[in-house]
Amino acid sequence: MRKLVLCWLLLIVTQIALAAGGSSVVPQQLRCEYLVNPRGIDEKLPRLSWTLKATDAAAFGQRQTAYQVLVASSEAELDAGRGSAWSSGWVNSADMQHIEYKGKPLESDNAYFWKVRVKDEKGRISDWSPVATWTTGLFRPSDWKASWIGSGDVYKPGAGTANIADPWFRKTFELQGKPQKANFFVASVGYHELYVNGVKVGEDVLAPAVTDHAKRARYVAYDIAPYLKPGKNVIGLWLGTSWSIFGPYIAPGRPNAPIVKAQGTVYAGTAPVLIQTDNTWKTHPSPNMLLETWDFARMGGELWDANKEIPDWNALTCNDSDWKQATVYHPDLVLSAQMVEPNRALTPVKPVAIEARPDGSYRVDMGVNFAGWTAVKLRGKPGDKITFQYSEREKMDMTFNLHSAYIIGKEGHGTFHNRFNYSSGRWITIRGLSYKPSLDDIQGWLVRTNYEPAATFSCSDSLQNWMYDRIRWTYENLSLGGYVVDCPQRERLGYGGDAHSTCETGMFNYHLGAFYTKWMEDWRDVQGTESIVGNMYDTSFAHKAVMSGRYLHKGILPHTAPTYSGGGGPAWGGIVVSLPWYVYQQEGDKRILEKNFEMISLWLEFLDTQTKDNLLQRFGGNWDFLGDWLWPNATAEGMNNNSPQTLCLNNCYRVYNLRTAARIARVLGRKANAEEWEKKAKLASDAINTRFYNAGDHSYSDSSMGNLAAALLAEVPPADLRPLVMKRLENEILVKRNGHIHVGITAGALLFKLLREEGRDDLIYSMTSQTTYPSWGYMKANGATTIWEMWEKDLPGHSLLHSSYLYPGAWYINGVAGIRQDPASDKGYRKFIVRPPYLKADQIAWAKATFESSAGTIKTDWRREGQQLTLNVTVPPNCTALVELPGKVTFNGRVLKKNSSKGYVLEAGTYSLLSEL
Template structure:
C-alpha cells in the first residue's frame, strides 16, 4: 500500500507527464512521423498554407481495428509554449475526421524567416485520446520577392563559349560580419546558378552536396536554407560561399541577356539575439550578398563544358590552395570586389531533399598496366564521387578517366585531374561535378596506388526508402535490386536523369519507365512535386528542333527554344534538351494522376491543371479528323524508343506504327485528364476530354486496326498495349486484342519482351492493371536476349540503355527499363492500390495465382502513406499461407482464387465480401493476420 506522501508524489508525476504527453487512456493509436509538405522538420518552406501529415502507430501490436476519428493540431511560436500545450499560432480544436495526410494549415498568418513548432493528438475508434505526438517543427522561407534583399553576385571571369574546355575557375566569396553578442537564431538562404557550398568561420555547413537541386535557370533559382546560429560567435565572423560552374554554362540555360555566363549567387541572413524572435523583432544584423563581398578564384575548375557528351569532371590545382580562405585570418589583399549581376530569375524554396553521399564503394582490384597507368575496378557501375589519395612531385598532374566498359579507358569524356602542390601529396575528391562508370584509369603516378587509397560514393537525392522485397526467385531478386540501384543513381538534383554520364536530362518519356517504380519503392512526394514545378516552368517553349524561323527569338545556342507561349512542351524538364514525342510531354498528365492515386494528394492535380489543359489544347490543335498529326521537327514525334534491334530497324520514322502509338497515347492522356477533372469537380472539362477521347479512339481503330489479326498497326507489343491501355478497341473486341497481345508475348516472341522505353512502360502498366502476372513473369524470367536476365548473364551491375550491350555510344546505366520495379510490389508481393481509394486508405492484397509464376514465396514491407503494409505469401503442397499487416486507419481487401477459401472464424475483424471478377474477397481491418488456405 502506498504511503500518502508517496501517493501525492505519484500523482504529481502523472500530472507532469500528462501535461507534456496528453492523456493516453487506453488509446489504440499514437501519431508519429510528422511531416510538413511531405518532409520531416523541413527548413525554408515558402507556402503560406503548408500541409501537415502523420501516420498512426498501434499501441497494442496484437490489436485490431485501430483507426482515427478526430485530430487536434497545435502550432506554437516556441517549443516551450508547445510543451505547455499552448497553440498560440494555431489550435485547430478537435476536428472530426479520419484524414491524416495533406491537412491544410488554417492558423494565423505565418511570418517569413520564422520557426514554428507543432504536434498532433488524435482520438481512436472508441473516442479515447492518444498521447500527444513528439514535437516537430518547420521554418518558413520568404513569402514575397520584395523581402529578398540579396543581390546576385559573381566573379568577373566569364565563360568563353568558343573554347574547347571551360575556362573559368570556381570562385570563392567571403564577407566579414562583426557581432556584439552570440546570436540565438540565424538562418541563411542561398540561391545559386551553378552549385554552391556554404561555410561559416571555416566550417562547412550541412551535408548536402551538389546544391541546389537543378532548376530551369532561364526562369527560376531555388534557395537552400541553412541554420547557422551555433556557428557564429561574438566578434568577427566570416561567411563564405564557394560556387561551382556546372549548370551556369549549360547550353539549355544560356540567355542572350539578363544573366552572365558565370556562376552567380544571392544570399541573405537576418541574425537575432533570441531563438524565437517576435514577429516584428529587429535583428542584430542583416547580411546580404552585394558588391561588399570579396571574391577570389579557387583551386577547382570544371573540366569539359557541361554539354552533351562533355560533362567532363574537375581539375584541382593544389598549388593554388589557400587553407584559411574562409576564415578571419585570410589575407584579402589580392581578393577582388564581387560583381553584381542583375537578373530576373524567380526565387523559390527548395522543398525537395538535397543530394547526399550514399553507399561508400571500395574497389575490388587495382591492375598495373604496361604504359604505367593503373586500372581500378570499383566492382559496380555507379554515378557519384570518387576520392583518391595521390603522391608525387610538385606540378605533377594525376589524371583520372572513368569508363562503363572494361575495354574502354574512358566513356563519354568523363575525366578529372589533380595537380600536386608543395606537400608532395594530396587527395582528389569531387566537389561540383560527378562521374559515372565502374572503371577508373589513373595516369601520372610515380608509384602504384594502394587499394585503400581509393573510394567512391553514390550520390543521389536524399529521399527515404519505402520498401523491402524478397522472393524465392534469385533472378527476380537480382532484377529488383539492380532496378533500385539504377534508379537511385539516376536521381540527382530532384529529378530523374536519363543517364548520368552523357546527357543528364529529365526526359518525360523515360519518366513513364521510372515514376511508379519510384513511388512503390521510395518516399518521393516532395521529389515529384518539385519535378512537376519544373514542367510548369518549361511549358510554352519549343522542343528540341522545331522550325527556327526567327533566330532573334532563339534563346539557346544549340536548340530551338523559341518561347511560343502556348501549351507546347519540350521533351525534358528542367533541362529543355533532347528529342521525344507526345508520350514525353504527356508525363504532365500521367505523373500528377499517379501521385494522386498513390499519395491521395489532390493539390498536385490543382497545381498542374492549367499545365494539363495547355498540353491537351496544343495536341488538339494538331489533330485532323480525330487523328493526331505529326508535328515539330525530326526529333519531336518519336513513338516507342529502343526496342530490341531498334537501331537497325530505325526508330525515328514516319511509319504507321509511330503514328498509331502516339495517337493511342494521346487518347490515354485524354482519358487520364478526364479522371483528374472529375476528381476536381470540373465536369465541363471532363466531358470535353471524354468526347475527344472517344472520337479519337474510333478514328484510331478505323485507321490502324488489322481485323484479320486483331492487332493494331505493326502488331507490336507497344501498339497492342497502348491501344488496350487507352481503351481503343470496342468492348466487343477487347478480349480478342488482349489474346493477340498474349500470343505476341508467348508465341511470337517466345516469352521475351519486344518493346522499348515508352512501349515497355505502357505494356507493364497494362499487364499490372489487368493482373497478368503470368505474362510479366515470362518476360522477367528470361535469361537470353532480349531480357533483364540477359543483362545479368553478361555481367551487368546496372540496367542498360538498350537491350544490346555492345553497341558503342550507349549508356550502361539508364532509365530505359526500370518498369518492373513497381510490379515486384503490386504484382509479385500483391500490394495493390485500390483505384477507388487514393492514398492507400483502402488497398488490395492479391497474391499471384499459383500457375502465374514459379515463385514459391514473396514478401514485401511497404511504407505506405498510411503506414507499414506487409505481405508475405508462400505456397507449398497446394496450400497458401499468408501473413498480412494492415496499418491503422486503413482497410485491406484480400482477393484470392475460388479454391483458396479461408477459414476466418479465428478473426472477428475479417469480413467475407461478395465474389467479384472471379475472386473471393475478404475485408481486413487494421491488424496483423496469419491465414491459411489449404486444398
C-alpha cells in the same frame, strides 16, 4: 442534486481516464509538405501529415476518429498545451494526410513547432506525437535585400576547356553577442557550398536542386547560428560552374558563369544584423575548375590545382587584401524555396581490384557501375599532373569524356575529391602516378537526392531478386538534383518519356512526394518552349517563339524538364498528365492536380492543334514525334521514323492522356472539362479503330506488342473486342516472342502498367524470367551491375546506366507482393487491395515485402506449397484491406466468409490466412 454531482464526477473521471492514455494508436512519422522538419519553405498553406502506430501490435481494428493539431512558435508553448499559431480543436475526421494549415498567416524567416494527437475507434485520446518543426523562407520578393553577385569572370564556349575557376566569396562582419537565431538563405545559379568561420554548413552536396535558370533560382535555408560567435565572423561561399553554363539557360542579364544571391538576419545583441551579398563581398578564384563544358557527352569533370590552395580562404585568418570586389548582376529570376530533399553523398563504394598496366597507368575496378563522387589519395612531385578517366566499359579507358585531374602541390601529396561535378562508371584509369595505389587509397560514393526508402522485397526467384536490387540501384543513380535523368554521364536530361519507365517504380520504392512535386514545377516552367536539339551554345536555339518555321503554341512542351534539350514525342510531354495522376493515386494529393491543371489543359489544347479528323498528325522535326524508343534491334530497324506504327502508338497515347485528364477533371469537380475530354477520347478511339485495327488478328497497326499495349491501356478497343485484343497480346508475348519482351522505353512502360492493372502477373513473369536476349536476365548474364540503355550491350555510344527498362520495379511491390491501391479510394492507401499473384510454385514459390505507404506500413508475406497458399498481411491502423484469395480461406482455424463481392475486407491488424487452392 447529489445524483447530478455524481454524474459530473463520473464524467470528469471518464475524461481523465481517456486523456491519460489507453488509446489503441499514437501518431508518428510527422511530415510537412512530404518533408521531415523542412527548412525555409515558401508554401503559405503547408500541409501536415502523419501515420499511426498501434500501441498493441496484436490487436485489430485500430482507427482514428478525430485529430487535434497544435502549431506554436516554440516547443515550450507546445509543452504548455498552447498553439499560438494554430489550434485546430478536435476535428472529427479519419484524415491524416495533407491536413492544410489553417492558422495565423505565416511569417517569413520564422520557426514553427507542431504536434498532433488523435482519438481512436473508441474515442480514447492518444498521447501527443513527438514534436515536429518547419521553418519558413522569404515569402515576398521585397523580403530579398541581397544582390546577385559573381566573380566577373565568364565562361567562354569554344575557347577550350577549363577556362573559368569555381570562385570563392567571403564577407567579414561583427556581432555584439552570441546569436540566438540566424537563418541564411542561399540562391545560386550553379552549385554552391556555404562556410562560416572556416566550417562547411551542413552535409548537403551539389546544392541547389537542378532548375530552369532561364526563369528560376531555388534557395536553400541554412541555420548558421551554431557556427557564429560574438565578435568578428566570416561567411564564405564557394560556387561551382556546372549548370550555370548550360546552353538552354542562357538569358539576358545573367553572365555565362556561376552567380549567387544570399542573405540572413542574425539576431544577436540589441539589434538584428542583416548579412547580404553585394559588391562589398570579396572574391578570388579557387583551385577547382570545370573540365570540358556542360553539354551532351561533354560533362567532363574537375581539375584541382593544389598549388593554388589557400587553406584558410574561409576563415578569419585569411588575408583577403588582394581579393577583388564581387560583380553585381541583375538577372530576371524568380526566387523560390527548394522544397525537395537535398543531394547527399550516400552509399559508399569501395574498389575491388587495381591492375598495373604496361603503359604505366593503373586500372581501378570499383566493382559496380555508379554515378557519384570519388576520392583518391595521391603523392608525387610538385607539379605532377595525375589524370582520372571514368568508364562504364571494361575495354575502354573512358566513356562519354568523363575525366578529372589533380596537380600535386608543394607538399608532395594530397587528395583528389569531387566537389562540383560527378562521374559515372565502374572503372577508373589513373595516369601520372609513379607507384601502384592501394585499395585503401580510393573511395567512392553514390550521390543522389536524399529521399527515404519506402519498401523491401525478396522472393524465391534469384533472378527477380537481382532485378529488383539492380533496378533500385539504377534508379538511385539517376535521381540526383530533384529529377530523374535519362543517364548521369552523357546527357543528364529529364526526359518525360523516360519518366514513364521510372516514376511508378520510384513511388513504390521510395518516399517521392516532394521529389515529383518539384519536378512538376519544372515542367510548368518549361511549358511554351519547343525542345532544343542541336548546339546548346548557339543562342538562336534558346527560348524562341518560332523554330524551324513552326508556330510555337503556348501549350507545347519540350521533351525534357527542367533541361529543354533532347528529342521525344507526345508521350514525353504527356508525362504532365500522367505523373500528377500517379502521385494523386499513391498519395491522395489533390493539390498536385490543382497546381498542374492549367498545364494539362494547355498541353491537350496544343495536341488538338496537331489533330486532323480526330487523329493526331506527325508534327515537328525529326526528333519531335518519337513513339516507342529502344525496342530490341531498334537501331537496325530505324527508331526515328515516320512509320504507321509510330502514328498509331502516339494516337493511342493521346487517348490515354485524354482519359487520364478527364479523371483528373472529375476529381477537381470540373465536369465540363471531363465531358469534353471524354468526348474527344471517344472520337479519337473510333478513328484509331477505323484506321489501325486489324480485324483478321485483332491487333493494331503492325501487330506489335507496343501498339497492342498502348491501345488496351488507352481503352481504345470497344468493350466487345477488348478480350480478343488482350488474347492477341498474350499470343504476341508467349508464342510469337517465345515469352520475351519486344518493346522499349515508352511502350514497355505502357505494357507493364497494363499487365499490372489486368493482374496478368503470368505474362510479366514470362518476360522477367528470361535469360536470353532480349531480357534483364541477358543483362545479368553479361555482367551488368546497372540496367542498360538498350537491350544490346555492345553498341558504341550507348549508356550502361540508364532509365530505359526500370518499369518492373513497380511490379515487385504492386504485383508479386500483391499490394495495390484501391482505385476507388481518394485517400491513397487508406483503402488498398492485397492480391497474391497467380503464379505457379515452380515460378515464384514465396515472396515477402514491406511498403511504407502514405497511410502506414503494409506488409505481405505469402508462400505456395502444393494446393495451399499461406498469406500473412499487416494492415496499418486507420486502413482497410480487400484481400482477394481463391478457394476456401481460414483465419485462426475458422473459415472466413466473404464480406465483399471480390474477397475479404480486413480492418487494421496482422493476419495469417490459409487458402485452399
